[in-house]
Amino acid sequence: MARKLVSFDWALKRLLRSKANFGILEGFLSELLGHSIHIDELLESESNRDMSAQRSNRVDLKCRDGAGRILLIELQHERQDDFLNRAVFGVSRALTEHIDAGQAYGELPKVISINLVYFNLGQGTDYVYHGRTHFVGMHTHDELALSDDERASYRAESVAEVMPEYYLLKVNAFNHVAKDGLDEWIEFLKTQHVPETPRGQGLREAKQVLDVLALNDQERRAYEDYQDELRQRASMVSSHYGRGKDEGRQEGRQEGLAQGLRAGVYDLSEVLGLPLSDDQRAQVETMTAAQLERLRHTLKKTRRWPPGKKQR
Numbered sequence: 001m002a003r004k005l006v007s008f009d010w011a012l013k014r015l016l017r018s019k020a021n022f023g024i025l026e027g028f029l030s031e032l033l034g035h036s037i038h039i040d041e042l043l044e045s046e047s048n049r050d051m052s053a054q055r056s057n058r059v060d061l062k063c064r065d066g067a068g069r070i071l072l073i074e075l076q077h078e079r080q081d082d083f084l085n086r087a088v089f090g091v092s093r094a095l096t097e098h099i100d101a102g103q104a105y106g107e108l109p110k111v112i113s114i115n116l117v118y119f120n121l122g123q124g125t126d127y128v129y130h131g132r133t134h135f136v137g138m139h140t141h142d143e144l145a146l147s148d149d150e151r152a153s154y155r156a157e158s159v160a161e162v163m164p165e166y167y168l169l170k171v172n173a174f175n176h177v178a179k180d181g182l183d184e185w186i187e188f189l190k191t192q193h194v195p196e197t198p199r200g201q202g203l204r205e206a207k208q209v210l211d212v213l214a215l216n217d218q219e220r221r222a223y224e225d226y227q228d229e230l231r232q233r234a235s236m237v238s239s240h241y242g243r244g245k246d247e248g249r250q251e252g253r254q255e256g257l258a259q260g261l262r263a264g265v266y267d268l269s270e271v272l273g274l275p276l277s278d279d280q281r282a283q284v285e286t287m288t289a290a291q292l293e294r295l296r297h298t299l300k301k302t303r304r305w306p307p308g309k310k311q312r
Helices: 008-015 019-033 083-097 148-154 181-191 203-209 217-271 278-285 289-302
Strands: 039-042 058-065 070-076 111-117 128-131 165-170
Touching: 008 070, 008 203, 008 217, 019 039, 019 058, 019 111, 019 181, 019 203, 070 083, 083 111, 083 165, 181 203, 217 278, 217 289
Parallel strands: 070 111, 111 165
Antiparallel strands: 039 058, 058 070, 128 165
């Protein structure tokens, strides 16, 4: 029977910030980026603070690799409609945090934003998306390239290597058999399951370090409390969403009924030869379905507008 492992968000909060466990993070990043990654240090910033689930359901980690690049790892459980804007803001903040007054722009680090989302984000059939910046000519449609001097200055081969990059991992969209190390990592992110003989770099170490049974009593209680908090938050979101959807349906039905009755009032006023003034039309537009039904009945019965008064 497979041993139960702690969730990756908990690991990011409590376990993977230890230098002794950098190998797990390095394995994940190496599988994602396609080449070997060595983490030099964790970087402190507003996004690196250990915030409780009561204040936020997001987990952020910022580190610098051996090449001097800044790697942002952001994890989000609940739906956020402006999540892409938040990813852009995270990159912008990282850039401004790591350049001092008087420094040349050439001192800006390369930033890679890695976003793990557990909700439906956008439309697409894949579960891993990679975004890079390319400049394409509007007339000739050629891609802007670096000159020889610029390649030496930027220590890069292309414009895309200079600009920030984004990775979006739609964790819940993964429903495949793991075919490579990255798939095994995404399966772990979704299920906390690691194969008996994992191919993914860092996963073998993760099986040992992230084993729930390896936690001390205090950590285990804290982890259980954290999981309970996430379940409560999910339940509250589901309850509010369901209630809101029902209320929306009811409001939609009422508005649809009101629109039909409103059209009936207008038709009836024409048939009865009671053309409505602008003020009367404005009055009709503000009436509820029940009020419109009473008005229609009165018009048919008295052939006057408004009820009890002569039509001017």
